[in-house]
Structure formats: structure tokens, C-alpha cells
Amino acid sequence: GAVVSQHPSWVICKSGTSVKIECRSLDFQATTMFWYRQFPKQSLMLMATSNEGSKATYEQGVEKDKFLINHASLTLSTLTVTSAHPEDSSFYICSVAHPGKLFFGSGTQLSVL
Amino acid sequence: EDQVTQSPEALRLQEGESSSLNCSYTVSGLRGLFWYRQDPGKGPEFLFTLYSAGEEKEKERLKATLTKKESFLHITAPKPEDSATYLCAVQALENTDKLIFGTGTRLQVFP
Numbered sequence: 001g002a003v004v005s006q007h008p009s010w011v012i013c014k015s016g017t018s019v020k021i022e023c024r025s026l027d028f029q030a031t032t033m034f035w036y037r038q039f040p041k042q043s044l045m046l047m048a049t050s051n052e053g054s055k056a057t058y059e060q061g062v063e064k065d066k067f068l069i070n071h072a073s074l075t076l077s078t079l080t081v082t083s084a085h086p087e088d089s090s091f092y093i094c095s096v097a098h099p100g101k102l103f104f105g106s107g108t109q110l111s112v113l
Numbered sequence: 114e115d116q117v118t119q120s121p122e123a124l125r126l127q128e129g130e131s132s133s134l135n136c137s138y139t140v141s142g143l144r145g146l147f148w149y150r151q152d153p154g155k156g157p158e159f160l161f162t163l164y165s166a167g168e169e170k171e172k173e174r175l176k177a178t179l180t181k182k183e184s185f186l187h188i189t190a191p192k193p194e195d196s197a198t199y200l201c202a203v204q205a206l207e208n209t210d211k212l213i214f215g216t217g218t219r220l221q222v223f224p
Binding site for chain 1: 145147149154155156157158159162200202210211212213214215216217219
């Protein structure tokens with residue numbers, strides 16, 4: 001299956017700062033990547049679909065200006081949480097669309113103090 | 114609205130005690146149903162994709178089946194290393210690659 005690398009694994013930041021999370025598809029050229037968010041003991045909620053070379057498509061209720069997504073190449077998508085607040089603390093996971101399935105990164109645990 | 118419901122929320126098994134996890138779904142048109150395993154603090158690990166009613170897939174102690182309304186993940190003679198959260202997700206015909214997840218079943222297998 002596709003290998004997806006996500007970095008960093010965890011990050012702690014102060015309220016008001018911005019945090020960037022990287023998602024790389026190591027062995028597959030991904031025109032589409034997805035960003036999910038997961039709260040403790042809850043399911044994965046799709047935040048946005050990242051399309052290479054074009055604007056991301058955000059799910060209803062997800063703030064575009066707060067969660068900036070850039071998919072500049074076929075192997076890299078980034079999610080930037082701008083002006084983070086404690087309520088943004090969560091587990092963020094990216095995934096790569098591969099024919100017939102999605103492969104996921106290892107996730108990033110964000111804690112905003 | 115497309116929806117996925119998993120049961121039970123949590124399951125505790127003795128090593129060797131076989132059981133089944135349920136995934137009920139409603140979707141306008143099913144493109145595929147997916148099973149993933151997720152360990153704490155990790156991303157989901159792909160297990161199976163099922164596409165049509167009657168289809169079955171196996172991997173080691175796991176076997177997934179699919180009907181028109183639900184899917185089962187059967188675990189035969191589980192071992193402690195099978196302890197994880199098992200997630201079910203569906204992909205609708207009109208939503209290319211987008212997955213809708215259930216809340217998962219947290220499985221604990223005790224020696």
C-alpha cells in the first residue's frame with residue numbers, strides 16, 4: 001500500500017500561534033489528499049479535500065481561513081492551523097487517495113496551551 | 114444523509130474467544146465499505162474493502178462480510194495484539210474517494 005508520512009507527530013504551542021503540519025506521499029503521486037480531525041474516543045471527521053494545484057474543498061462548518069491547506073505538489077500537502085486556540089487541540093490525520101482505498105498518515109497530536 | 118453506525122462501542126474478549134463487530138450503514142449508493150484498524154495515537158491502518166453484498170475477505174484472524182445494510186468483522190480466536198479500535202467507513206458513489214466513518218469499536222483482548 002501507499003506510504004504516507006506525516007510530520008510532526010505531536011506539537012505543543014501557545015494560544016495565538018500558527019502550526020503547520022506536513023503530509024507526504026512517499027511512493028505514490030497523490031492528486032488528492034484528505035485532512036481529518038479526531039477527538040478522543042470519537043470518529044474521524046473529514047475537514048477538507050486537498051487537490052494538487054487547486055484550492056482545497058472544505059466541509060461544512062470548517063473555517064477556511066483558520067485551517068489553511070496547500071497542495072503544491074503531487075507528494076506534499078500541508079495544513080496550517082492559524083491563530084490556534086485550545087479548542088483546536090485535537091488529533092489531525094492526513095490521508096492519500098489510492099485507487100480503491102485511502103491510506104493514512106500516523107497523525108499529529110496538537111495541544112494548544 | 115449517509116451514515117455509519119458501529120456496535121458495540123467497546124468489546125472485551127478473552128484470548129481465543131471469537132466474536133463479531135457490526136457496522137450498519139445508510140448510503141445513497143455504495144461504492145465501497147472499508148475496515149480499518151487504529152491503535153492509540155496512530156493513524157488508521159487499512160484492512161479491507163468490500164464492494165458488493167455477499168462479498169467476503171479474510172486476513173489472518175479477521176474476516177469481513179457485507180450485506181446491503183451492514184457489514185461484520187469476525188474475529189476468530191483473537192490474541193492480545195488484536196486489541197485496537199476497529200473503524201468502518203463507507204464511500205458513496207457520488208463522492209469520489211471521500212469516506213464517512215463510524216465511531217469505531219474499541220476491542221480489548223485479555224490473555
